[in-house]
Amino acid sequence: MSNRFSVGINDVDFRSMRITRESHVSPMEPKVLAVLRVLIDRAGEVVSREQLIDAVWGNQFGGEERLSRAISLLRKALGDARGQHEHIETVPKVGYRLIADIQPSITAAKTPKATSRDPKYRTLTVVCLVIAASVLILWLLQLPRPATSEAPLDEISSAIARPALDNSVAVLPFADLSPNGNQQYFSDGLAEEILNALATVEELSVAGRTSSFAYRDGAQSVKEIGEALNVNFLLEGSVRKQDDTVRVTAQLVRVADGYHVWSKTFDGDLNDIFEYQESVARSIASELSPASAGDGRLAPLLTRDREAYELYLQGRAMSRRFGRQEKLTAIDLLGKAVERDASFADAWAWLARSHLFIPVTDPEQDSSDHISMARFAVQQALTIDSDVPMGHYVSALLHDYDLNFDASFDAIERAYSAAPNQPFFAIRRGLYHLSLGYVSKGSEIIEAGLLLDPTDTLGLLNLGQAKIHLGDVDGGMALIERSASLGFAPAGLLRCVQLGNTGRPKESYQCWQQLPAVIKSRYPEALTTTEIWDDLGRIYALRDQAAIERVSSIALQVANDPSVPMSSYLYGVLQAIGETDRYLQSFIDRPFLLNASALRMMWMGASSIPTPTREAKFIDFAERLGFTRTWQKHGWPDYCHASSPDKTSSFYCD
Structure with a gap:
C-alpha cells in the first residue's frame, strides 16, 4: 500500500x-x-x-x-x-x-526498500520489541512541537533522564495470521506471556506492555523503531491458529544492522503452547545474556486446561477495555475460565479486577455486588498463589475503598516484589508513595518505571505534577502535555490547572474554556452550567474570590447530597474553593473507588490553594486512614514530622 x-x-x-x-x-x-x-x-x-x-x-x-x-x-x-x-x-x-x-x-x-516491517515480512514483525520500549521515552518526548502550548524539545527530552540499557528488548504484539483473522487476543496473549517471562530475568531490561504494544500498526521499519527508541533488539513474530493446531514464528532482530540473530518456528498442538513460551523466552534470554536464565522456569505454567487458558486470554483482553459492557464480557469469560480450572490464580485476579472496575465505568449504578465479588475473587487468587501481582494490586484498591491505606501500601509493595521488572507495578508503587506524602521518593520510583514504559499516561501525569511541586515547572509541564497528547483526558484538565498554578492565568483560563465534553461530563451536573463552569475556570486561573463565593454554596450542596457520586473531580473543587474541612470529612463519610488520586492532590497542590494537610483535623484523618502507621513503619513523608513542637500531637506537617 x-x-x-x-x-x-x-x-x-x-x-x-x-x-x-x-x-x-x-x-x-x-x-x-x-x-x-x-x-x-x-x-x-x-x-x-x-x-x-x-x-x-x-x-x-x-x-x-x-x-x-x-x-x-x-x-x-x-x-x-x-x-x-x-x-x-x-x-x-x-x-x-x-x-x-x-x-x-x-x-x-518510488518503491521503498523492503524491511522487516514491510508487508512481505509482516509475518515476522510483531515479536521483536522486548527491548524497544525500554527507552521509548526518547522518541515519545522528542515528537515535533505543534504550534500550540507544547514544551520545547530540550525541556521535554530533559524531563526524564535516560540511561543506556544494554540488554534491552521490546516485544511487539504478534501478528494474527489465522484464517479468519479472529485470534488477535491469542496472539497478543502469547506475546505478553513471553514478555512477562523475559521480565523475570534480572540482567534484561524489558519494555512495558503499554509502550511496546503501541507499535501494533507496523508503520515503521525495525531500524526506525530501534533508532527512535534507543534499543538494541526487537522481538517480533506471528501466530497462525486453526482448530487445535498452531504455528508461531518468532524472530530476534538486531536493530543496528537488521540482522536476524535468532529465529524459531513452533508447529504443534495447543496443549504444548506453554512449553513453547518457555522455549522462546529461554532462547532469547540466553542469546542476550548467556549466564542469566538459570535453571527454573521463566514462563510460569498458569493452567493445564487449554480451554481455560484461551478463555483467560480473551477475558484479560476485554478487561483492559474501558466500557461497562466490555467489563461484563470479561467477567463472563474469566468466570468460565475459573469454572474449568478453580486453581487458575491469574484468572481469579483478573476476574477481581474486572468486577472492581465496573463501578468506575458507571459510578451512578449500585456497585456493592461487584465490590463483593471482587473481594471474593481476589481472596481466591491469593489463596491459590500468594505471589500473583495483579491480585495484590486489586487488593490495594480494595483497601483504598476501605480507607485502610497502610494495608494498601503493603499490598502494592507485595505486587511490586512479585514482579519488580514489570513497570506497571513499579509505577503504581510510585503513585502510592505520592498518595501518602512521599513526593520525592514517589517521583524517583515513577521515573524509573517510565524508562521502561514511557507511554503510561497516569505515570506521566503524576510525575509531571510532582516535578512542578518540586520546582521543575518546565519538565513537569512537558510530562503533563505528553500524557494529554497520548489521549489521557484528565491530563488536559490538570494542564489547565497547572498553568494557573505556575503564573499563566490567561493561558489557564483559555485552556479551561477549551476542555472537551468528556471532562465536563465527569463533574456533577450542578457544576457544569455555563456560569458555574466559567467560574471554575476563573478560580483555577485567577483565584477569583467572587467566583469562589458563587461556586462554594453549590459545591457544598453537591458534596452533601448522597445521591451524587463522589469523585476526585469534586474533591479538586472542594480544595480549590478552600473547603478543606469538608474535603477531609467527605473522604471518610463517602468513600469511592480509586480515591487515592484525591489524596495525591493534598500533597502536590499549589501554594495559593489551601491544603487539607494544614487542617487541625488532618491528624485524626491521618490516623483514621492508616497514614501514621505507614509513616512509623517506613519513615515520615516529605512535609510531616514525628511530633509537634509543643508535643500536643503525634506528628505535625509543614
Missing part, C-alpha cells in the same frame, strides 16, 4: 508522519495517522467508532477519548474550520466517513 496520498489539497506522508497543506507542515503522531489510514482504506464508507478503536488501539484503555482527539487533530491538520467538516464527516451516533478526494501521491511511486 502506498505511503503517500493526496487528501483534498493536502499531502499525507505516512513514512515521515507529516501532513502538508500548501506551505504549512503538521507533524503527526503514529496513532493519529493510523486512524487516517483506516479511513483512507475505506474512503467514502462510514467507519464506526468501535471499528476505528479496535483497528488502532485494540484493547488499550481510553480508546474513546483517544479517537475523539485523533479526529480533532486530523481535521485541524487537513484545514477544516471549526464546525465545517470538508474532509472527515461525522455520522452522528455511528462514526466517521472520509469524504475528501483521495489519490495516491505521484511522489509515492
